[in-house]
Structures are given as structure tokens and as C-alpha cells.
Amino acid sequence: MILSSAAGAEDTALLVDTIRAAVGRTDPADGRSERVYRDGPVDHDLWSVLGREVGVGALAVPESFGGLGTSYATVAAVLETLGAELTRVPVLGGVVAAGTLARCPEHPLAGDLLTGIAAGTRIVATVIPGDGLDSPGEGILRADDTDGAVTLTGTVHFVLDADIADTVLVHAVDRRGALGLYAVERTDLRVERMETTDATRSLARLEAAAAPATLLTDRPEPARVRDLALVALACDSLGVARACLDAAVGYAKERIQFGRLIGEFQAIKHMLAEVAVAVELADSAVAHAAWAIEEGTDHDLAEAAAIAALTCGDAAGLASATNIQVHGGIGFTWEHTAHLYYRRALSSSVLWGTADDHAQRLYRLATGRSDREGGTPSFEPAREAATALSATEA
Numbered sequence: 001m002i003l004s005s006a007a008g009a010e011d012t013a014l015l016v017d018t019i020r021a022a023v024g025r026t027d028p029a030d031g032r033s034e035r036v037y038r039d040g041p042v043d044h045d046l047w048s049v050l051g052r053e054v055g056v057g058a059l060a061v062p063e064s065f066g067g068l069g070t071s072y073a074t075v076a077a078v079l080e081t082l083g084a085e086l087t088r089v090p091v092l093g094g095v096v097a098a099g100t101l102a103r104c105p106e107h108p109l110a111g112d113l114l115t116g117i118a119a120g121t122r123i124v125a126t127v128i129p130g131d132g133l134d135s136p137g138e139g140i141l142r143a144d145d146t147d148g149a150v151t152l153t154g155t156v157h158f159v160l161d162a163d164i165a166d167t168v169l170v171h172a173v174d175r176r177g178a179l180g181l182y183a184v185e186r187t188d189l190r191v192e193r194m195e196t197t198d199a200t201r202s203l204a205r206l207e208a209a210a211a212p213a214t215l216l217t218d219r220p221e222p223a224r225v226r227d228l229a230l231v232a233l234a235c236d237s238l239g240v241a242r243a244c245l246d247a248a249v250g251y252a253k254e255r256i257q258f259g260r261l262i263g264e265f266q267a268i269k270h271m272l273a274e275v276a277v278a279v280e281l282a283d284s285a286v287a288h289a290a291w292a293i294e295e296g297t298d299h300d301l302a303e304a305a306a307i308a309a310l311t312c313g314d315a316a317g318l319a320s321a322t323n324i325q326v327h328g329g330i331g332f333t334w335e336h337t338a339h340l341y342y343r344r345a346l347s348s349s350v351l352w353g354t355a356d357d358h359a360q361r362l363y364r365l366a367t368g369r370s371d372r373e374g375g376t377p378s379f380e381p382a383r384e385a386a387t388a389l390s391a392t393e394a
Contacts, residue, residue, distance in 0.1 A: 086341065144174070153208055188211040238283060278311075320341040
């Protein structure tokens with residue numbers, strides 16, 4: 001549990017236990033692989049329980065809009081838990097959307113959307129912007145204003161939960177070059193779910209052709225939106241890493257080979273120790289990122305988000321691969337969940353930037369160079385990242 005010494009840790013632990021119990025009843029680990037490939041990347045039954053009964057959507061929403069306004073430590077713990085359980089619910093995207101909308105509460109529509117997120121009755125997806133904010137491009141649409149009617153035009157890829165969302169938040173540039181944050185109804189967009197590596201996560205392609213939109217704010221904070229998304233994704237990856245470590249350790253204590261528990265072999269011990277160190281580093285990175293969101297400056301958050309994305313992505317990749325290796329033959333079967341964890345880790349490691357992207361950004365932040373100096377990495381999946389996201393079963 002991250003930040004276990006923080007105030008309210010007992011309440012957070014109780015909430016996490018409640019979520020685990022709900023997942024255990026609705027989507028137990030036994031048979032999960034079969035259900036994933038049968039039902040797809042969205043578990044509507046589980047979302048009904050978590051979103052409306054447990055109220056996980058309300059955690060990141062301010063109290064003034066019907067939410068709980070909890071600390072980000074609690075939000076992070078919940079995201080970690082959901083990642084560990086490979087849940088197929090739109091909570092991660094909801095956290096990002098809530099954080100984005102909370103920065104423009106003066107707009108009535110923003111307030112309505114926050115209220116809907118808190119109640120679990122409205123799903124809001126967010127197109128995570130890249131760094132190329134000066135002109136329309138990947139992640140940025142074009143806005144046109146004709147006689148007071150605003151419309152959006154453009155195409156974006158790999159948008160989390162877009163195919164099940166009611167509303168999509170997107171940044172767009174108007175004809176004067178001004179950037180704004182807009183809300184557009186999913187029914188006004190052409191949405192196509194993409195077949196990706198991760199069968200437990202819904203990603204979609206959006207196409208806007210003069211889609212009616214509402215300007216929420218002409219003072220958007222795209223960098224903060226991206227950083228919030230990176231931190232939320234890092235929490236999910238931490239959950240994946242910890243779950244894989246626990247599964248591998250548990251199996252190493254039970255599996256007997258050559259008359260001995262495999263956990264007694266030095267090679268297995270070293271592999272698991274390496275993963276344990278990576279998980280602890282990832283845990284610390286997420287704790288620091290949670291602090292940066294609530295108390296840090298924009299620069300603190302930018303650094304913390306890059307560190308968390310890099311550290312947690314690496315930990316999830318190492319842990320999920322090691323989990324398969326420790327399990328041996330059974331770990332390679334489709335019936336076992338080990339491959340689902342590996343696929344989520346692989347997808348998350350490139351979803352909003354690769355490890356190299358985050359490392360380069362850290363270098364620029366540490367040396368005081370702007371994001372546009374010396375070349376700008378795109379936080380839309382690059383070609384190699386898109387290949388990893390879009391890979392399907394052989």
C-alpha cells in the first residue's frame with residue numbers, strides 16, 4: 001500500500017478491501033482469461049458495482065460537485081488495486097477527466113460532467129495531448145467557429161475508453177492559433193475500437209468531422225493533463241508489478257522441481273529479488289508523484305510524472321515477464337492470467353510515451369531546457385509504440 005502512514009490510511013485500506021471483495025465476486029481470478037476474450041475490454045457488471053455502488057468515480061471529484069475530494073494518496077491506492085486486479089472499468093480515465101475538469105469549474109458543463117463522474121452515471125474520456133501544441137496534429141484537433149457555433153475536425157488514435165464514453169475532452173486550436181479545451185459528445189464523433197495488445201483495456205480511434213463542441217476554457221493546461229494521465233497510468237502499472245511479484249513468489253513457494261521448491265534455487269531468488277527492488281522503487285516514485293499533484297509546483301509534477309512513468313513502466317515490464325518465466329509452462333498458456341498482465345504492462349509502457357521519451361524529458365527538466373529545445377518527443381505513441389499497442393495474437 002503506498003503512503004500507508006498518511007492520515008486516513010485506515011479508511012483507504014478499508015476502501016481497498018471493499019474494492020477487492022467486489023472484484024472477487026464479480027470478476028474472480030479463476031476464469032478471468034476466458035471472460036476477457038469472451039466479453040471484451042469492458043466489464044459493465046463490475047463497473048455498475050464499482051461506479052454506482054462503491055462510488056470509486058467520486059474519489060477524485062471535488063466535494064462541491066458531489067464527489068469525495070479525497071487525497072491523491074487514496075486515489076493512487078485505488079488505481080493500484082484496480083491495476084493489480086486487471087479490472088476492465090473506466091476508472092483511470094475518469095480520474096484524468098476529473099482532474100482536468102476540476103481546473104475549469106466555472107463552466108456549467110464542466111460542473112455537470114464532474115457530477116456525473118462522481119455518481120458513476122457518466123463516462124468522460126480525455127484525449128491526452130502531445131507536446132506539439134502550436135498547430136493541429138496528433139492529439140490536437142482543429143476548432144472552427146461559425147456564427148457562434150463551434151465545431152471540431154481531426155482524427156486521434158489510442159484514446160482510452162472513448163468507445164464507451166458519453167463525452168470526450170479534447171484540446172483543439174482555432175484559426176487564430178489559440179488553444180482551448182473542448183467537450184464533445186461521443187455521438188457526434190466517429191468512434192472505432194482498436195484491436196490492441198492489451199485485451200483488458202479499451203482504446204479507440206476518434207474522427208471528428210465538423211463535430212459540435214463546447215469550449216470549456218480558453219486557458220487550458222495541456223501539460224498538467226498529460227502529467228495527470230502519466231501518474232494515473234503509473235499507479236496502474238505499480239499494481240500490475242506488485243501483483244506479478246506476489247504471484248511469482250507464491251508459485252515459487254509451492255512448485256516442486258527436482259525434489260525441491262523452486263524458490264530455493266539461487267537463480268529464482270535473484271530474479272525475484274530484482275523484481276522486488278524494482279517494485280519498491282516504483283512505489284516510492286508513485287508516492288512522490290501523489291505529493292507533487294497535491295502540493296508540488298508544475299515543475300515538481302512534471303518531474304515526478306516522468307519519473308513515475310519511467311520507473312513504474314519498467315517495474316511492470318520486468319515483473320510481468322519474470323512472472324511468466326517463474327511459472328514456466330503453465331505461465332505460457334492462454335488459460336493463465338500471466339499473459340494478460342504482460343500485455344497490459346507492454347501496452348502501458350508505450351501508451352503516452354516510451355521510456356526513452358520520459359528519460360529525455362527528465363533530462364530537459366533537469367537541465368532547464370524547454371520541451372521544444374533539442375527536438376520534441378511525441379507523447380502520442382510513436383511508430384514503434386503504436387506497433388506494440390496494436391500487436392495482436394499470432
